[in-house]
Amino acid sequence: MEATAYVQSQQGSMDDLVREYLPLVKKIGLHLMARLPPNIELDDLLQVGVIGLIQAGGTYDAARGASFSTHAGIRIKGAMLDEVRRNDWVPRSVQQNMKQVSTAIAELEASLGRTVTDTEIAAELKISLEDYRQMSRDLAYCRLTSLEDSTVGVESEQAGPFSQFEDARFRQTLSDAIKSLPEREALMMSLYYGDELNLKEIGEVMGVSESRVSQIHGQALARLRVKVVEWVE
Secondary structure (H helix, E strand, O other), X not given: OHHHHXXXXXXXXHHHHHHHHHHHHHHHHHHHHOOOOOOOOHHHHHHHHHHHHHHHHHHOOHHHOOOHXXXXXXXXXXXXXXXXXXXXXXXXXXXXXXXXXXXXXXXXXXXXXXXXXXXXXXXXHOOOHHHHHHHHHHHOOOOOHHHHHHHHOOOOOOOOHHHHHHHHHHXXXXXHHHHOOOHHHHHHHHHHHHOOOOHHHHHHHHOOOHHHHHHHHHHHHHHHHHHOHHHHO
């Protein structure tokens, strides 16, 4: 009887936890959906997000200083990103395009000694500006692994001093790389990854369409890939 009561108590606590923090799971899932291809189902992300929430309930330690919402958010997002990674959702053609665009940007900027425009990148790739912009919109679907993981943080008990040092080095490199982006791209990245606005909200702030925001996002990722290539490859 005592075992049964304990199980029922644990189940009740778990249900209460999920009920209270389900809005957080949905918020994180919807934010990630904005950068994923349409074949990714929100329900799939929410299911693994709930699992991450439950795991957070079992690993939370208030003595570490972080609020439960912060701890849970990290675990939820981490679980969703793991699910995306397992399904390898980025088409090979898009991955190849990311490398081509990044290479074109690197070679042009090395040659010209300045930041290059989308028109110059399109010319280097020998495609029309409209075709390049469509390609850039698709690049927004690419997962720049370390960029995503850096927003999750290092909370694993297995993460030793060396891995934390590597993470700190990457964060600094990424921070410097974002600061070096053209003003519009830097603003977009700040609003999206820092303020966690969705594409529609960013478009309203910047005075452009959601489609244009996606293109700016994809091009910014390609530029960043050039600067953090040692973590991407």
